[in-house]
Amino acid sequence: MNEQQGSIVCVGVGMTLGSHLSPLSRSYIEQADVVFSLVSDGLVEQWIGQMNPDVRSLQPYYHEGTSRLVSYNAMVAAMIAEVKAGKKVVGAFYGHPGVFACVPHKVIEQARALGYYGKMEPGISAEDCLFSDLAIDPGQFGCSHFEASQFMFYKRIIDPSAYLILWQVGIAGDLSLSKFSTGESYRQVLIDILSLHYPKDHQVILYEAPTLPIHSHRIESLPLSSLLHAEIHGYTTLVIPPCQELTRNMEVLQRLDAIDKDHKNIKLV
């Protein structure tokens, strides 16, 4: 299919103002005909606003009481309309535009399906900051990530010997997708699910990366049961360290050992 004139590029501006934006992403923002921004701090929004004469915030699409799916679809439609008008459109999203963010994925997919150019440019996500600030190497014990509500709505396989990271924990359990925060009764359900796999006194971590360079991160360790009354914001991520040691898979180890022995025998022959 021949590509038509309009285009969409979704870039990540990272988490911290000034520190994380890549030169390429900045250039995309500066060169765009129109920029749509969705960031997590008013000052970051202002900062992006200075990089291009036509920057439009996606914040007005959120309405408490309206499903976020409706808001997300409207955001995608607004961007696609400009792409169809033949413009070079850029979506500037905080963090990494493809990490726990359906809007950038959707708009690129739709633009491509219509024959337009669509691309995603990575950014530094909350996850990246979390690994640095909490000194976690996801390769050490393994690490699974879930959107907190999805984790509650569906039966998932939990591995207590790996890290478990829950995103959007501030609205955990919201079936209506229309709340900006959920309260203690919803959180109690999450604690109950987690308590099936982790002791109630297991230390979990509430993490917040700084969005302004003058601030520091929040790392609060607390027992799982204390999550109920903890201060949790829209920008808080819940980190649950492993509570079990890795268990050897003896069957696989024996098979691998047998292969090693076979190889040694072949060499001897």
Add this chain to the structure above:
Amino acid sequence: MNSITDVLEKIGQQSNLKYSTEVDCELQLTEMRVPAVIRKVLIANDKSELAQLSDNKKDIICYVSAPAKEHEMPKDDNKPAEDEPKQGEQESA
């Protein structure tokens, strides 16, 4: 130096300001010609004062993800959705 975001961008890009003690930071900000009132707020790390100074009073929402696509969402009455989501099809990212 005219806007707060210019100052913040500079701070975000300078490693020497990351190591700084309060006194160093004050000096650096003075050298960057940051007005005294903004300097004070920056050093005090006062987010709400900063938002006020920059005319920034908006409540920002940062959710961009959903637990499932519309037709895959469990219903409000807690009955399971007609077509249960298949692995790999859920929309969390």
